[in-house]
Amino acid sequence: MARSVGSAESPGDRDALNTGQVYIICDSAVSGVEPKAIMSGTQRVVRWYPPAYDIRVEDAPIPQIIDDDDAIVKVILAGLCGSDLHIYRGHEDVDRDLICGHEIIGEVVALGSSFCPDSIGRPELYSTLKVGDKVVSPFTVSCGECHFCRIGFTCRCKHSCLLGIPALPGGQAQYIRIPKAGGTLFSLNSHHVSSSRPVPDLSTLSDSSLLLLADILPTGAFAAIQALQHPKVAPILIGAKYPFGGFVAHRVTARDQTSVGLQAEDRILTIGIVGLGPVGICATVSLLDMLSGLAESQGLVYQIIAIDPLESRRSKMEAVYDTIHSGGKAWTGRFAVASIDDGKKLSAEWTDGAGCNAVLEVVGNNNALTLSYEIVRPFGIISSVGVHQEPPLPFNGRGVYDKNVSFDFGRCPVRAMFPIAVDILLKRQDVFGSVGEKASLIDKIVPLNEAPDAYEDFDKGRCGKILFDPWR
Amino acid sequence: MARSVGSAESPGDRDALNTGQVYIICDSAVSGVEPKAIMSGTQRVVRWYPPAYDIRVEDAPIPQIIDDDDAIVKVILAGLCGSDLHIYRGHEDVDRDLICGHEIIGEVVALGSSFCPDSIGRPELYSTLKVGDKVVSPFTVSCGECHFCRIGFTCRCKHSCLLGIPALPGGQAQYIRIPKAGGTLFSLNSHHVSSSRPVPDLSTLSDSSLLLLADILPTGAFAAIQALQHPKVAPILIGAKYPFGGFVAHRVTARDQTSVGLQAEDRILTIGIVGLGPVGICATVSLLDMLSGLAESQGLVYQIIAIDPLESRRSKMEAVYDTIHSGGKAWTGRFAVASIDDGKKLSAEWTDGAGCNAVLEVVGNNNALTLSYEIVRPFGIISSVGVHQEPPLPFNGRGVYDKNVSFDFGRCPVRAMFPIAVDILLKRQDVFGSVGEKASLIDKIVPLNEAPDAYEDFDKGRCGKILFDPWR
Ligand SMILES: [Zn+2]
Ligand SMILES: [Zn+2]
Ligand SMILES: [Zn+2]
Ligand SMILES: [Zn+2]
Numbered sequence: 001m002a003r004s005v006g007s008a009e010s011p012g013d014r015d016a017l018n019t020g021q022v023y024i025i026c027d028s029a030v031s032g033v034e035p036k037a038i039m040s041g042t043q044r045v046v047r048w049y050p051p052a053y054d055i056r057v058e059d060a061p062i063p064q065i066i067d068d069d070d071a072i073v074k075v076i077l078a079g080l081c082g083s084d085l086h087i088y089r090g091h092e093d094v095d096r097d098l099i100c101g102h103e104i105i106g107e108v109v110a111l112g113s114s115f116c117p118d119s120i121g122r123p124e125l126y127s128t129l130k131v132g133d134k135v136v137s138p139f140t141v142s143c144g145e146c147h148f149c150r151i152g153f154t155c156r157c158k159h160s161c162l163l164g165i166p167a168l169p170g171g172q173a174q175y176i177r178i179p180k181a182g183g184t185l186f187s188l189n190s191h192h193v194s195s196s197r198p199v200p201d202l203s204t205l206s207d208s209s210l211l212l213l214a215d216i217l218p219t220g221a222f223a224a225i226q227a228l229q230h231p232k233v234a235p236i237l238i239g240a241k242y243p244f245g246g247f248v249a250h251r252v253t254a255r256d257q258t259s260v261g262l263q264a265e266d267r268i269l270t271i272g273i274v275g276l277g278p279v280g281i282c283a284t285v286s287l288l289d290m291l292s293g294l295a296e297s298q299g300l301v302y303q304i305i306a307i308d309p310l311e312s313r314r315s316k317m318e319a320v321y322d323t324i325h326s327g328g329k330a331w332t333g334r335f336a337v338a339s340i341d342d343g344k345k346l347s348a349e350w351t352d353g354a355g356c357n358a359v360l361e362v363v364g365n366n367n368a369l370t371l372s373y374e375i376v377r378p379f380g381i382i383s384s385v386g387v388h389q390e391p392p393l394p395f396n397g398r399g400v401y402d403k404n405v406s407f408d409f410g411r412c413p414v415r416a417m418f419p420i421a422v423d424i425l426l427k428r429q430d431v432f433g434s435v436g437e438k439a440s441l442i443d444k445i446v447p448l449n450e451a452p453d454a455y456e457d458f459d460k461g462r463c464g465k466i467l468f469d470p471w472r
Numbered sequence: 473m474a475r476s477v478g479s480a481e482s483p484g485d486r487d488a489l490n491t492g493q494v495y496i497i498c499d500s501a502v503s504g505v506e507p508k509a510i511m512s513g514t515q516r517v518v519r520w521y522p523p524a525y526d527i528r529v530e531d532a533p534i535p536q537i538i539d540d541d542d543a544i545v546k547v548i549l550a551g552l553c554g555s556d557l558h559i560y561r562g563h564e565d566v567d568r569d570l571i572c573g574h575e576i577i578g579e580v581v582a583l584g585s586s587f588c589p590d591s592i593g594r595p596e597l598y599s600t601l602k603v604g605d606k607v608v609s610p611f612t613v614s615c616g617e618c619h620f621c622r623i624g625f626t627c628r629c630k631h632s633c634l635l636g637i638p639a640l641p642g643g644q645a646q647y648i649r650i651p652k653a654g655g656t657l658f659s660l661n662s663h664h665v666s667s668s669r670p671v672p673d674l675s676t677l678s679d680s681s682l683l684l685l686a687d688i689l690p691t692g693a694f695a696a697i698q699a700l701q702h703p704k705v706a707p708i709l710i711g712a713k714y715p716f717g718g719f720v721a722h723r724v725t726a727r728d729q730t731s732v733g734l735q736a737e738d739r740i741l742t743i744g745i746v747g748l749g750p751v752g753i754c755a756t757v758s759l760l761d762m763l764s765g766l767a768e769s770q771g772l773v774y775q776i777i778a779i780d781p782l783e784s785r786r787s788k789m790e791a792v793y794d795t796i797h798s799g800g801k802a803w804t805g806r807f808a809v810a811s812i813d814d815g816k817k818l819s820a821e822w823t824d825g826a827g828c829n830a831v832l833e834v835v836g837n838n839n840a841l842t843l844s845y846e847i848v849r850p851f852g853i854i855s856s857v858g859v860h861q862e863p864p865l866p867f868n869g870r871g872v873y874d875k876n877v878s879f880d881f882g883r884c885p886v887r888a889m890f891p892i893a894v895d896i897l898l899k900r901q902d903v904f905g906s907v908g909e910k911a912s913l914i915d916k917i918v919p920l921n922e923a924p925d926a927y928e929d930f931d932k933g934r935c936g937k938i939l940f941d942p943w944r
Contacts, residue, residue, distance in 0.1 A: 123730040144730045147826065148850070151707045151738050152714030156850040156876060186729060225715050229703040232880075235623045242624030242888055243697050256891055257658060258595040258616045266623050354619065366869070378620070378628035379882075388869025397838070397860025400881035404628060408704075410851075410876030416714055419728055 044470060046172035046451040049097045052090030053459075055452045060099065063169060063177035065112045069126075069143075071181030072110040073135060077211045077445065078171040079103030080458055080466045082277055082364075083139075083387055084164070088455055091389060094166065100451075101172030101468075102139035102163040103214035105188075105207055108132060109175070114182065126182035135185040136213045137171070137178055138414030139163050144183025154415035157183075172451065174470045186213070186418045202422065208442050208467055209425060209432045212282070216441075216465075217432070218417035219385050220282025220362070221424060224290055225417075226383040226408040227271060227358035233381060235262070236269045236357060237298055242379075269302045272347055272356040274372050275363035275386065276308035276317045276337070278441050278465045283360050283385075285320065285431055289424050291333060302333040303350050307343035307371070314339070316464065319439035323430050340371060347375040354378075361386050366394045373405065381406045441465055447472040516942060518644035518923040521569045524562030525931075527924045532571065535641060535649035537584045541598075541615075543653030544582040545607060549683045549917065550643040551575030552930055552938045554749055554836075555611075555859055556636070560927055563861060566638065572923075573644030573940075574611035574635040575686035577660075577679055579604060581647070586654065598654035607657040608685045609643070609650055610886030611635055616655025626887035629655075644923065646942045658685070658890045674894065680914050680939055681897060681904045684754070688913075688937075689904070690889035691857050692754025692834070693896060696762055697889075698855040698880040699743060699830035705853060707734070708741045708829060709770055714851075741774045744819055744828040746844050747835035747858065748780035748789045748809070750913050750937045755832050755857075757792065757903055760805075761896050767804050774805035775822050779815035779843070786811070788936065791911035795902050812843060819847040826850075833858050838866045845877065853878045913937055919944040 045060045063072060078101045086092050087100070108131050119126035123144035129135075141161040142154035149157050159180055164170025168179070178184055188202045188210060202210065227233060235242045239262050269291070273284050284306050291302045306317050314337045321335060336346055347356050355377035361368050364386025372382045373395065384407060414421075425432055434440045443464040446454055457463045517532045535544060550573045558564050559572070580603050591598035595616035601607075613633040614626035621629050631652055636642025640651070650656055660674045660682060674682065699705060707714045711734050741763070745756050756778050763774045778789050786809045793807060808818055819828050827849035833840050836858025844854045845867065856879060886893075897904055906912045915936040918926055929935045 121732070123732055125729055145732050147738055147824075149730075150713070150732055150734050152716070153704075153851040153876070183730065222715075226703070229715065231698070231701040231703075232625075241622070242885065243694075243701065243892070244624070256888075257597055258621070258655065260593070260595055260617050260622055262622050266619055352619075364869075364873075369869075379625040384873075386873075388873045390868055390870055392868050393865050393872065396862055396864050397836075397841075398862055400865065400879075401836075401856075401858075401860045401883060404625065404882030406881070407872075407879045409872035409878070411873060413714065416728075420715070 043174035044448050045099045045169070045174070046101065046448055046468070047097055048087055048100050050090065050095050053088060055088070055100070055455045057449045057451050060169075060173070062175050065110055065177070067179060068112040068114040069180050069182060070112040071108055071115070071129070071135075071178045071185060073104065073106035073137065073176050073178055073185075074109045075104050075106045075171055075174055075176055075470050076134075077105050077207050078173070078468045078470065079211055079214060079216075080172070080454055080468065081215055082279065083215075084455070085459055086387065086389075087164070088459060096166040098164060098166045099169035099173055100164050101170035103211060103216075104163075104171035104176060105134070105136045105211045105214065106171075106176070107134055111181070119182070123182045125185060125187060129182065129185065129187060134188040136188060136210055137163065137176075137185055138218070138418075139215045140411070140414065141168070141179050141184050142415045143180040144415075149183060149415075152413060152416040154413040155411040156413070172448065172468055172470070184415065186415070202426075205425065205429065206433055206435075208435050208445060209429065211467060212432055212441065213418065213421055213425065215412075215414060216279045217282045217286070217425060218414040218421040219279050219412040220284070221286035221421050222412040222417050223279075223283040223360040223362055223383050223385040224287040225420070227360060227381050228287075228290055228294075230358070230381045230383075230406060230408070232379050232406055233269065233357055236267055237294060237300060239267060239298075267300060269300060270347065270351050270356045271302065271304050272343065272359040272372070272375050273304070273306045274359060274361050274368050276306055276310075276313040277362065279385070280306070280308065280313075280360075280362040281317055281320055281441060283362050284317065285324070285428055286424055287360070288324065288333075288335075289427060295333065304333060304335045305343050305346050305350070305356065305375075306335070306337045307340060309340050310461070312461075316439070320431050320441075323439040324428070343371075344375055351377065356380060358383060364388050366391055370394050373403075376403075376405060379404045381408065384409045385412060387411075442467055445469050515646035516920050517571045517641070517646070518573065518920055518940070519569055520559055520572050522562065522567050525560060527560070527572070527927045529921045529923055532641075532645070534647050537582055537649070539651060540584040540586040541652050541654060542584040543580055543587075543601070543607075543650045543657060545576065545578035545609065545648050545650055545657075546581045547576050547578045547643055547646055547648055547942050548606075549577050549679050550645070550940045550942065551683055551686060551688075552644070552926055552940065553687055554751065555687075556927070557931055558859065558861075559636070560931060568638040570636065570638045571641035571645055572636050573642035575683060575688075576635075576643035576648060577606070577608045577683045577686065578643075578648070579606055583653070591654070595654045597657060597659060601654065601657065601659060606660040608660060608682055609635065609648075609657055610690070610890075611687045612883070612886065613640070613651050613656050614887045615652040616887075621655060621887075624885060624888040626885040627883040628885070644920065644940055644942070656887065658887070674898075677897065677901065678905055678907075680907050680917060681901065683939060684904055684913065685890065685893055685897065687884075687886060688751045689754045689758070689897060690886040690893040691751050691884040692756070693758035693893050694884035694889050695751075695755040695832040695834055695855050695857040696759040697892070699832060699853050700759075700762055700766075702830070702853045702855075702878060702880070704851050704878055705741065705829055708739055709766060709772060711739060711770075739772060741772060742819065742823050742828045743774065743776050744815065744831040744844070744847050745776070745778045746831060746833050746840050748778055748782075748785040749834065751857070752778070752780070752785075752832075752834040753789055753792055753913060755834050756789065757796070757900055758896055759832070760796065760807075761899060763805060776805060776807045777815050777818050777822070777828065777847075778807070778809045779812060780809075781812050782933070784933075788911070792903050792913075795911040796900070815843075816847055823849065828852060830855060836860050838863055842866050845875075848875075848877060851876045853880065856881045857884060859883075914939055917941050
């Protein structure tokens with residue numbers, strides 16, 4: 001039954017939809033795939049109970065389509081993420097139990113009635129997505145149709161909702177309901193790739209590698225791109241004196257009266273990364289990828305200082321960097337992995353005391369912000385993607401004025417970053433394509449019933465990133 | 473005696489220079505103008521005494537050239553500025569008396585030995601500036617030769633020094649010594665304008681209008697340009713979804729999968745200005761100028777909400793806006809001058825509740841920052857040029873993360889902004905070209921001996937911007 005959005009419905013129809021008991025699947029969308037008969041059963045889920053540290057694996061009803069724009073996705077893999085620990089530790093003021101998890105890759109098993117060939121003018125997946133398609137979901141819902149979605153700020157969609165909260169059960173489960181699925185989901189099937197451009201073939205990639213698209217790789221790429229696109233970095237990248245790198249100032253006719261132009265040493269870009277957890281490593285790999293492109297096209301020289309207090313994280317970062325190097329295409333910049341003290345020393349030594357042009361803050365606490373501020377130079381940028389909590393920012397007005405510092409705070413618009421993240425994922429399978437090896441971002445894949453141990457180990461820093469296979 | 477920098481000098485020469493008793497004027501630089509014989513006398517100056525509110529007009533020695541790169545400038549006009557009030561009120565922790573003032577326009581009366589035709593590879597004024605030339609100085613020294621100067625971040629020059637502090641006597645005086653003058657000064661004479669481009673003729677402009685270049689017009693333009701060049705504003709200006717407006721992301725081949733592109737309503741740019749003192753008015757006029765250019769070339773629609781709690785400042789802003797309107801070229805955007813409450817209301821009403829895309833904060837206290845934060849939308853920018861003091865920033869980590877807010881803090885690199893500010897000054901003589909009229913930024917020009925009253929009136933908000941004529 002094909003039905004376009006906004007068409008007249010009888011109250012009976014609407015009630016039936018809202019009970020969640022009846023599926024209305026677009027005939028064309030199923031395209032030969034039998035509607036699954038699993039919908040009325042139960043599934044296994046990872047559930048957190050307040051106040052903290054209480055993770056249980058339980059049975060729960062399989063989620064139902066309750067809105068025309070919903071999709072039900074059978075979870076192939078679900079990630080355990082640093083943000084899950086905020087809830088685990090009871091830091092998010094949640095007083096109800098919830099099904100955990102916001103990072104999933106899966107397969108579409110049911111679609112609401114909005115998914116029809118005649119869904120014209122809506123996000124294209126409403127007319128092309130099919131039951132059986134492989135998809136990745138960002139960790140927040142985004143409709144694809146409001147102002148914030150249209151402009152690319154998808155994490156602030158008017159319908160935004162985090163996956164894995166009481167109002168929207170998460171993905172550490174066998175099934176998950178995705179609202180506004182035509183705007184939220186990203187299809188990994190090649191029939192959703194434009195034929196007019198080179199087609200990235202995602203079918204060759206491992207599920208564990210694709211799972212990184214749900215959060216941490218786009219978030220890392222966002223941290224990097226916020227810094228590299230900032231107008232205070234533009235003079236270094238393009239060799240034009242501030243503020244003439246932007247399109248606002250190009251019409252000016254008066255002269256500067258200084259004949260001293262930019263010199264080679266002014267074109268050295270020094271960037272610090274504070275925090276080398278999985279997102280920090282993704283940020284570093286993204287940064288290296290973007291900078292190597294710019295070094296080729298713009299003659300840029302760069303220096304990267306990747307900082308973490310933990311030896312285990314530094315080793316992982318070093319192994320990832322070695323993998324990249326042995327992968328054939330060498331980076332032409334300078335690169336160091338450093339403890340906090342060494343990082344401070346290097347950021348001064350490598351810059352004649354000036355400090356870093358930009359710092360990517362990928363931790364989410366005030367120690368990390370303070371360190372970032374300490375090593376950033378005047379007119380530098382702090383690109384902060386760490387998930388921060390209640391404490392006041394550790395800065396005062398006179399300090400930020402005297403340093404001419406810029407800050408970009410906040411959540412990654414994952415859905416808008418997908419094309420860029422997919423690009424990096426394809427290029428860097430040497431880093432992202434493995435599990436459990438020295439340079440792997442993902443330590444292991446475990447069954448759902450190991451969730452209580454996995455949370456505890458992850459919380460205590462005894463392991464790196466873990467994925468759940470809910471069918472094992 | 474012509475001498476290039478770094479040439480051998482006898483210890484005797486150097487000692488003579490450093491005593492400040494002997495001038496070594498480049499022969500070619502004086503070019504027919506007699507070296508003045510005024511140098512050993514005394515002059516009238518405005519002097520501040522700690523702890524606060526103590527302004528006296530006194531005699532003081534005429535400043536001497538003490539370094540090869542110095543210039544002595546005879547002050548034509550000196551500004552009284554909001555920043556002077558920080559010292560006046562004793563908020564700057566200064567425990568010594570000082571000669572006040574950081575905004576001057578004047579005439580070169582003596583030059584150090586670095587000013588020679590053979591000053592090759594240095595800022596061009598070292599080889600072209602002459603005694604008798606009319607100049608404006610930014611409120612900080614900038615050498616024009618260090619990394620920060622070369623890249624355009626001139627207010628963070630390695631030799632940076634504020635005018636009007638104990639270490640560098642200010643410009644509310646008859647003469648002032650400008651260090652690193654070939655990098656710091658901007659010549660208003662047309663022989664310093666490139667012949668290969670249209671020549672802005674500054675000779676027609678009034679001295680009071682040119683004085684605005686020393687600080688407040690470039691600072692206002694900087695506030696505007698920081699906002700307009702930010703990558704989070706780029707999607708609105710150029711109609712490309714974030715993050716694809718920058719040059720980093722353009723190589724990506726994967727598809728977005730959303731067919732819903734930017735619509736007309738997404739191309740409406742709403743900007744708030746918090747604070748309508750002289751700098752706030754300069755920021756607003758600069759913004760209107762830049763936006764009208766963009767509206768023509770990019771099809772942009774804009775809305776501006778200029779906010780101040782004081783009725784007198786709002787009236788001034790309205791008079792300035794009316795002047796612009798009656799000047800022939802009408803602005804095509806929407807414009808309102810508003811109280812704080814009305815400003816909040818409008819920023820919601822005009823944006824369907826989203827808030828402003830960017831806010832220019834031109835006050836320098838936490839109330840202004842808090843208001844800016846309140847009216848800025850998620851993924852918005854706060855461009856803060858207010859001079860902030862010791863209090864901690866009034867923001868917490870969770871808030872800035874959840875709002876995806878960006879901040880650009882700090883001092884205007886006035887020297888780097890000169891070409892843009894000159895451009896605006898030339899175009900907007902209808903606003904900047906008068907004194908003491910309803911729409912004038914400058915209320916009056918008074919003799920130095922009225923300084924005690926002028927400071928008190930300005931501090932109490934009983935007048936707008938005042939200039940001193942030290943020869944009246
Ligand atoms: Zn995550
Ligand atoms: Zn949306
Ligand atoms: Zn000033
Ligand atoms: Zn300098």
